[in-house]
Amino acid sequence: MNRRTLIKIGAGSMLACRPAWGGSQSRQTELIREALVYTYPLVKNYLTMFQYAFEEGGRQYKGPPNTVNSVARVYTPQDTAIITPNSDTPYSFIVFDLRAEPVIISLPNIEAHRYYSLQLVDLYTHNVDYLGSRRDGNGGGDFLIAGPGWRGTVPTGVRRVVTMPTTLAMGLVRTQLLDPSDLARVREIQAGYVAQPLSSYLGQPAPLAPTAVQWPVISDEILATDFWSLATFLLEFAAPLPGEEEMRSGYTGLGIAAGGHWPDRSMSPELVAEMRAAVRPGLQSILAEAQNLTDSSTIFGDPDFMKGRYLTRAAAAMGGIYGNSVEEALYINYNRDDQGASPDGSKHRYVLRFASEADLPPVGAFWSLTMYATASQLLVENPLSRYVINSAMLPGIKPNDRGEILLYLQHESPGPELESNWLPAPAEPFYAIMRLYLPKPEALDKRWTAPSMERLA
Template structure:
């Protein structure tokens, strides 16, 4: 697999007429807007690269257009996706839809189990959801196409889904009821399939797309080589209607499709300032993400996310690949009832469910622990990363029927350990996920119980 990096040096040249001169404040403002607009694409590409384009990397899953299943729940060792869930073993496919569509097969499964194929464009918008909510559990073959595809649809296709970008991500979630249920999940995962349309239909393959020297990306390169990465990705992401201002803004900064950055007509002062803006705006996005308290308005379809560039960027930073609210509602706990940050070094906390305040769902719910600095699952001596609704029968209840969950670093003792969600020895956050939330959760009639600090 070819990889490329771009030179980091700058060239001090006089601005040419093709790139209008701007004052520093204008450049800073334009670069900030450009960074916010492109940040989700670059963040998305980081995962795509690790999963499908870096064969010698620790997070590699398989080649492009190949569906690969992970027959286990996620652990702290899984670091390619921030804020991952550990309820639903994942299957992944990174789509390259430039040459032809891909057919993804979902097998029929039992009615009580949840599954879905989340289809995410390069911008991180959720385009569609083959699976339980949209199609039921009867399975089927789904034709996933690139933008503007006009070919013949073969017999046997249940639905045709057009992706707005030629690079896209597919994430299959299969509900795991308990550790003893893993063999059944493996059986379901083995029936997930992906095939190029030509192979599925038994017809000649179209001409191969132009070869791509896939740019290397890492968390470090997202800082030091950000603008070349953003320019590289524009070729895979046609602009949405309404993005014209943002694309013109990129163009005047020299961030252009299939063009090296910095171009010769960009002054060294502008290059230096744009690199500085990467650092300051990333912090701004991170701060915005830290203020999020639920997911109801931060993930969704291209239409829902239209023009909401900072929200999209904050969502990508705080929990990339979050579900649209109709599929799953996320409640983000970063503070206790008194608005103090959750801190496993100094604090012990409880979250209490009464029979009336249990999350209202048609599928299942879970509460998952994360360390706040890294946004990954928390290593702990009992290897418990979440407490979820399938565990209800094993949780200790009070005489009033209440379930008190304990969020703290040290064990609350043998009698309460069934209700213990281990925390790190640092600041943390927890995420409650409601899969297929009922109307009461969506319209506010149900309110999530607070996390309370013990004295």
């Protein structure tokens, strides 16, 4: 099998998750595992939301909910709240709390040649919709983001309404950085991203505030130790999607219900113990699925696209949460070399070989190749402070005497004359991700294929 094609997982129903644990099991054990796969993306999503919007004073804190908070730089290894981040587009973030009223997002008018997007992600991690270059052009305007069930009047002048299926949601704005000297312009654009409650936009009194919430503390360690209490808490903000009502009601016997507290008093000590014991092997099984993902063409999308594909959704959240839908960006995961082995910078050197510039990724915006350490899923410290090679760097990338463009992925420098083509790798297992922003049809229908990662002798 071509290691650069997608390995499909999650075959359309919750039953697809059962073989991951193996063996015949009781219905209760199966139900526990199904519930874990179903709720994992919510908990993983909340880990970022908590760090960005609810943990004041935390190292990753950006600002309060329903405000746009920008990072006027590309990501570096010091940014740890989001795994597998890009290092091409300075980010802006907004954590939505839509319980009381909608939020109006105002976007500025920017240059036609610059890519930007606001990705709107519900608590389940579905990409509900996008604002920006692909959907709306670069003319900016006001957009209304509503929670489920909102039936108010849309103000005059609002370009479009997006209804989120959950009352907690995440927004990620990506603004293309054209080159290092372009950062001042990116800051100016980011300053034009504004969020405000609908009542403020209209100059009207605010509605009654929603019930105060004590947002539970979460970290990577707490996610594993307190998984079920976090999952139960989050269901309050994520009503069942159409067709999920019966499945969700089946989890009440496990103490998992919106508005509940886990474990509840009706649960036997044996059931509580079994559920706690199921978390770590369950997370390992999701990880095993995530490690099989090689491109993003069928693993991120809106609720209709992802309907019933719970294991795929969980694996995508673990392997690369907030990945774009394929119309917005195509991701190619280089987690195997041309010999089928996991890349390891302590043992080998590697290269991506393009026969000519005509064979580079076909995109409507830009492409990039980014390096990550396998263990952390984060960017890699290196002597060049270079975490990505992208299409904006092409003028400095040197073709060889045959006109080939070779990108070197290795720990040691390939030499001063080739350092422009070098993406430094750690001296440990790694993977790289190629991103195609606004991929052209030939990338989506496989008329263009990405080169393999060649292991050099």
